[in-house]
Amino acid sequence: MGLFSWRGLVLAVVVVAATVERTEEQLVENFYGSSCPNLEQIVTQSVQTKFAQTFVTIPATLRLFFHDCFVEGCDASVLIASPNGDAEKDAKDNLSLAGDGFDTVVKAKQAVENVCPGVVSCADILALATRDVVNLAGGPQYSVELGRRDGLISQASRVAGNLPEPFFDLNQLTTMFAAHNLTLIDMIALSGAHTLGFSHCDRFANRLYSFSPSSPVDPSLDPGYAQQLMDACPQNVDPSVAINMDPITPQTFDNVYYQNLVAGKGLFTADQILFTESESQPTVRSFATNGAEFNAAFITAMTKLGRVGVKTGNDGEIRRDCTAFNS
Template identity: 80%
Template sequence: RGEGQLLENFYANSCPNLESIVRQEVSTKFTQTFVTIPATLRLFFHDCFVEGCDASVLISSSSGDAEKDAKDNLSLAGDGFDTVIKAKQAVETQCPGVVSCADILALAARDVVVLAGGPTWEVELGRRDGLISQASRVTGNLPEPEFNLDQLNTLFARNNLTQLDMIALSGAHTLGFSHCDRFSSRIYSSPIDPTLDSSYAQQLMDACPQNVDPSIAINMDPETPQTFDNVYYQNLIGGKGLFSSDQVLNTEPDSEPTVSDFATNPGNFNAAFITAMRKLGRVGVKTGNEGMAVRTWLMILLLVFMMMQKGKGQLSETFYRTSCPKVESIVRKVVTEKINQTFVTIPATLRLFFHDCFVEGCDASVLISSPNGDAEKDAPDNLSLAGDGFDTVIKAKTEVEKSCLRVVSCADILTIATRDVIELAGGPSFKVELGRRDGLISKASSVTGNLPDPNFNLTQLNTMFAKNNLTQTDMIALSGAHTVGFSHCSRFANRLYSFSPSSPVDPDLDPTYAQQLMQACPQNVDPRIAINMDPATPQTFDNMYFQNLVTKKGLFTSDEVLFTNKASQATVIDFANNPGDFSGAFVTAIRKLGRVGVKTGNAGQIRVDCTAFNS
């Protein structure tokens, strides 16, 4: 492994706008989810440590035996891959067949550090993409969370990195996160790791109870997890290193002075980090005639891109690029106007999307009106769907038809409108996958047993969401949509007046909140009375819903159980404390929800009128 012939100005003539293109894509992705930053940085580390910095970690294998399929790489967040793939596509529009994926990953890694408040530096370029990507080659080439100082030094030295480089690169953990099983031995062995601060150990136990959902992720820097700074080293001095391999840097006399220096002098850390990152970027590079020709690699990468962009069925973010290029702006305009008329548009549209997808799939079957009163919308569980949600989609469809006659489905319009109401309420924005066709079945009888009930326990919730390929984390994140929801009193009256023979009021309700609900919903109240599900910030899409659960202010039993059940509590606490974690999980979950039961290709139809099947 050598440095090859890398140059800072490698693309000065062949692709002069390269760095600005990549930075734009990284910035866009970052605004969608903060996870982009640690995910991209970690992807770069994992790539360089195995076959060198050659983008071999990006390869997808139908046999499941590529680098990314190795056990140590299964936890690599998809947002890192997505960042590079989207940047590659953007670069190809200006410089086809010129820039390697390895160079794009190196640039993106630098850019995420800068966007998180870290230092900037010139990136050496000229890498070519590797020809080997095997899961078997990962074993033994990545640092383990239990490594001692000798093991860390040995592994980094194999890549021409010194102890100083290793300590500086470890500082990237100031932005990282880890799943509980990666450090659980430190808090559940007997005794608890004595190098852990006792208060911090208790915080970790609260966030990561034994047998916790393995998808739960914990910030590696408990103080400033979304800022690239030197607090990681201050944490080590305070006994708050998450991994043994972190804390050992401070407990070992050989490395402790460097930790103390970086903790006290952020400029020294930044300088050492830049040097180490540039050195890391030279590891095992392929240059000249080595590696894969960029154009050949492009064909593979674009295939991967298409696979990642498409959901269940054949959905694509660019489905209407040529047939109806302004569809999203048309829908956005209608949604905005509707919100200006009534805020109810936001929760009504969001709930309409949920109720649609959970029955026949995301196919707009919930919009059908039947003269016999036997369509989905006529089912008892759907009678409370606010008319403003239906009206939003119908008006948007009318406007879309003026520009694109019989091209865009009602199902896709509902999907776009749902994204828009979330963003307009202050929530995250995200790309929507499109290409759904409208369903041909809408029966009230199909609704029963397919929507979550307000009295569900955790097992019932998980079972129902799992039927739609949604995990517990997805379920908890999607429940966060209740931050802008409302409910009629009858849906939770049992928690106030008839919870149990021994306790008419649910003991899991905050007493003051229970009294407020009783005042708003006295017994035998008008059933049309609606109560905000988030008593604190009911018109803002934020993480307050989860903070409410922690203080026993969840309106439904199915809300509060997310906090009272130990199996889900850690996720609630994480989302309550980290709005970025909630937003990232919500975007992932709602995109997955949008793929449920979709009709594509020749299935279904493109309705002319969203409320009626085509004649």
């Protein structure tokens, strides 16, 4: 154990567990029951209006929630705009976040402010909007715990190393998720969000043209799928070209993502590795054949994700404008 004693390790685990328990107690589903009783209907209506304008609303909002929670916790810090270009959203790993996700939350916040000014945090609105877009795409309905407050820190320098990369192996993925009290099954379930949305050629080009000296194409890729990707993403293609994460049902929240992994059609290394590694393969196979099991695991994982690093009580603030600190 090196410098750490078993006694110290046990104490640390107890402290972490106690912190998690306190956080769970502070977030409740009906937090705004008296202060803003129509909150969920207001947010849902706003999200539906935005969705009617563009489907991108769905994957953009879902991805925004994940990126927010993994850096500084679920505190809407990713929404802050900085004239100096040094806020969280300006970090390299966040530059690809679609503007429709930000717009979804900003418009929902405006709608809420018209009815309940200064009451509901942007962090809670983002959590509710994320639930709504999952449902709009055909995914499961679930209740959202509320009571988060908005963070007071948003720095681009704090992002690097805190978000999973497309080239991560299973150990890197499980280690990063475990740091947020998310298990292997939680990680696999949350990866299922890749059933929606798109990525860009430069994020996976190495799997097509320079995977290894002996095999330019990643051998874990289905040959037919690899050829489709090469046709869509020839070398030196404009990096802005978008490719659906799920080539089969890209606009439906379902378990086809896992069926794709079984078939060798995971877009990222970090996707396909979930099937090629023996530790995670059984869960992938199970989710691929049982959509209800995946949905249940996704709800559990999203609830746990929504508790990561939350500010409650007197911590943080309730922003008037989601893109700016109050002072």
